[in-house]
Amino acid sequence: MKNIKDYNLEELKEEFIKLSEKPYRAEQVFKWLYVDKVSSFDEMTNLSKELREKLKKEFKLNNFKILKKQESVDGTKKYLFDLLDGNAIETVLMEYHHGKSICVSTQVGCKMGCKFCASTGINFIRNLSSGEIIEQILAVEREENVTISNVVFMGIGEPLDNFDNVINAIHILNHPKGLKIGARHISISTSGIVPKIIELADMNLQCTLSISLHSTNDAKRSEMMPINKKYNIEELMKACKYYIEKTNKRISFEYALAKENNDNLEDAKELVKLLKNMLCHVNLIPINKIENGTYVKSTNENIIKFRDYLNSKGIVATIRRELGSDIDAACGQLRRKNL
Ligand code: SF4
Numbered sequence: 001m002k003n004i005k006d007y008n009l010e011e012l013k014e015e016f017i018k019l020s021e022k023p024y025r026a027e028q029v030f031k032w033l034y035v036d037k038v039s040s041f042d043e044m045t046n047l048s049k050e051l052r053e054k055l056k057k058e059f060k061l062n063n064f065k066i067l068k069k070q071e072s073v074d075g076t077k078k079y080l081f082d083l084l085d086g087n088a089i090e091t092v093l094m095e096y097h098h099g100k101s102i103c104v105s106t107q108v109g110c111k112m113g114c115k116f117c118a119s120t121g122i123n124f125i126r127n128l129s130s131g132e133i134i135e136q137i138l139a140v141e142r143e144e145n146v147t148i149s150n151v152v153f154m155g156i157g158e159p160l161d162n163f164d165n166v167i168n169a170i171h172i173l174n175h176p177k178g179l180k181i182g183a184r185h186i187s188i189s190t191s192g193i194v195p196k197i198i199e200l201a202d203m204n205l206q207c208t209l210s211i212s213l214h215s216t217n218d219a220k221r222s223e224m225m226p227i228n229k230k231y232n233i234e235e236l237m238k239a240c241k242y243y244i245e246k247t248n249k250r251i252s253f254e255y256a257l258a259k260e261n262n263d264n265l266e267d268a269k270e271l272v273k274l275l276k277n278m279l280c281h282v283n284l285i286p287i288n289k290i291e292n293g294t295y296v297k298s299t300n301e302n303i304i305k306f307r308d309y310l311n312s313k314g315i316v317a318t319i320r321r322e323l324g325s326d327i328d329a330a331c332g333q334l335r336r337k338n339l
Contacts (some may be wrong), residue, residue: 001159004059005033005131005138008171009178019054019105027177029055034178035136039063064139075288081139083108083132087125091136099149104136105158106166112191114225115210116256116287116295127162133169137179151193154189154210160196169206179210183207189254194231197239197286201246209243210252210283211236215262216270224262237274245281255308256285257298264302268309275315282317 007087009030009270013023025047066086068080077093080166092103110117137148151173151329153159166188173181189210190197200209213236220226222298231239238307240251253275257263275282284307287297297308303319310317323326 001059001060002058003129003131004055005062005134005172006129006168008130008168009175012207019058020052023053024091025051030175030178034175037141039142041116051203051241055255057275061182062135062137062279063142064142069143070156077144078138078283079139079140079143081136081300089136089155092138092141092155093144093146096150100146100320101150102137102140103152103155104133105155105157106133106159106162108151110157111161111180112225112227113159114191114227115168116214116224116258120153125166127283128157130168130172132177133165134172134179137173150185150187152187152189153280154187158191159188160190160191160193160200163196164205167203172208178266187252191225192231192239194235194239197236197243201239204247206247206249208252209240210254211240212256213253214256216274218269219263219339233274240280241278248296249279251280253280253282254285257303258287258295258296259298261295263332264304264310265299265305268306272310280315282315284317284319286319 001046002015004012009026012026012030016023016026016029028046029044029233032038036042036043041047041055041061044052044055062080062084064083066079067082070078072078075095079093080088081091087108089105089108091105094101098305105128108129109123113125132244137151140146141148153166170183170186173179173186176185183206187208187210188200189212191212197209200207211223212225214224216233218228218232221233228236242253243249255262255271271282284303286300286303287295307317307319
């Protein structure tokens with residue numbers, strides 16, 4: 001059965017036409033789903049009973065069940081959602097002063113194999129559909145009775161490896177008749193799939209692009225992130241500059257500091273050289289130690305020195321708050337423990 005949340009409004013109108021229904025009915029349903037946020041067709045009370053029955057036969061609502069929920073002392077909440085096909089994914093809700101932010105997964109597993117990531121070791125199973133990406137937001141809003149204002153594509157999976165479904169989910173997210181989450185409140189994080197960065201730049205969606213950089217040296221980066229063997233740092237930087245040129249948006253470079261790996265002053269100097277004169281921001285992440293992981297978190301002293309050096313050279317750098325560190329902070333950890 002088709003998942004009704006897989007369709008953006010234009011596609012849903014086409015589906016309704018195929019069912020010999022008026023397109024404005026699709027708009028009504030879209031409003032019920034994303035403005036009123038109901039969880040059953042029976043709650044769509046301005047539709048006739050016949051139409052509701054017809055929709056029940058054609059579409060499923062695919063409301064996720066929570067398999068597990070963990071809450072951190074800092075208010076961060078993690079959910080393990082049942083995808084209703086035997087698979088599970090993880091979603092994280094974070095509190096910031098500017099609102100509630102959600103970190104969504106885009107795939108069941110991941111092909112990228114980044115060494116510092118807890119999703120490594122979980123085989124790639126499948127892409128999430130647009131509706132499954134959207135449902136993570138709706139399920140958390142239902143559970144917590146909150147409104148999400150920011151969406152970060154940084155959970156399990158490589159968003160640009162599931163490009164079409166992620167882009168369609170963004171169209172649903174920021175539709176003025178739907179969830180109304182503006183592109184500027186949406187951030188996409190990638191390990192560096194160069195052709196897709198270029199494609200995204202050409203779309204000029206105004207989303208924030210986050211690049212998992214983590215090293216300035218090809219040998220070291222390839223060791224940490226195998227994708228670097230396919231698209232090296234030079235190619236990645238070219239694509240980033242193209243993204244900035246096309247969108248005039250600042251790129252956020254993620255740099256996870258691992259002790260005695262990429263956290264010394266020489267690394268900071270190389271980073272300054274690489275990012276000089278770019279419209280960017282560096283997000284320094286105290287790496288999370290994962291079970292059987294090779295990397296160990298850098299010392300606080302090193303992290304601060306690293307940040308201060310970048311700032312002194314005109315590269316804006318901040319240290320990411322370690323949200324939820326008491327509840328399996330690295331992406332994928334909650335899921336892995338439950339498999
Ligand atoms: S960091 Fe992201 S891209 Fe890399 S393995 Fe983990 S989920 Fe995949």
